[in-house]
Amino acid sequence: MVSIIVDDIRACLRFYSRLPVPAGDDGYVMPDFARASWATPLAGAIIGAVGAGALLVCSILHLPPLVSATCAIGALALATGALHEDGLADVVDGFGGGKTREQKLTIMRDSRLGAYGALALCLSSLLRVFALASALQRGVWLGMFAIVAAGALSRAVGLIPLVTLLPARNDGAGASAPTPSPSALRNALYIGAAVALAPLFGGASLGQTVVAEMAAVGAGLGVSKLAEKQIGGYTGDVLGAAQQAAEIGVLVALSAS
Known part of the structure; x- marks a missing residue:
């Protein structure tokens, strides 16, 4: 049982990040989401801990909140290889630039x-950096x-399109x-909601934390609904866009004073 748990977390980490996680005996990269999906929030928490570590180092160096937040978001991108950011950019490029379903999928x-896509990446990065900097003004632990x-x-939340939609293509990661x-x-x-209660220990109120969780789920559902309207299903890029939207939702909600 313990080995299965470890294997699931390891598989999700290897898929979602570039962290030096040893390969299992099977050597696969794509997790068996039918079994291992429960581990995605734990993998996400470990990836988030990379950003938290960057914030701690910046705090020790007495760097200002905006610089610290920029370093943390940069650390997340390095840890994941900008996997989700790439998905967000592709989705916005396709949905914004294509007129037909086929054109959107091609783009x-x-x-x-x-x-x-470039504008989406800029706005996404700015929102996360400034929201995190605002939270840092209330304390590094928050x-x-x-x-x-x-x-x-x-x-x-990034898994929601997998359950609510059908694949938009017959091939590809999605x-x-x-x-x-x-x-x-x-x-x-x-599990994700339980881990998302952690800001309570950093000074966030219960109401603010609940709003952050609701914002994340709402963002994921919104991306899923938009993808259904635009391309009739999900792709791997849609999953990345849902993750980014949910992450923004959490950080923005927790940035409120």
Whole structure:
């Protein structure tokens, strides 16, 4: 049982990040989301801890909140290889630049970055940096707990399109991902929501924390609904966009004084 738990967390970490996680005996990269989806928030919390570590170092060096937040968000991007940011940019490029479903999917698969995607990346980064900096003004522990909470809950919320939509393509990372069962998704959301209570220990109020959790779920559902309208389903990029939207939702909610 313990080995299965460790294998699931390790598989999710290897998929979601570039952290030096040893490969298992099977050597696969794509987690079996039908089984391992419960571990996504734990993997997200570990990735978030990378950003929290950057905040701690910046605090020791007495760097200002805005510089500290920028370093932390940069550390997250390095830890994940900007996996989710790439998905967000592709989704915005496709949805904004294509007129038909086929055009949108073609643009999303294009590795080149368009104006819509570039603007989305700028706005996403700015929102996260400034929201985190605002939280840091209330204490470094709140900032550290906020980035861990956002990492955990956003990975769980990023699974929502897998359950609510059908694949928009017959190939690609999204189509090859096994669909979590509703109960597996609930378990992931429960764990993510539990980890997302961590900001309470940094000074956030219970109401603010609940709003942050609701904002994350609402953002994930919103991306899922938009993808259904635009391309009739999900792709791997849509999953990344849902994660980014949820992460922004958590950090912005926790930035309120």
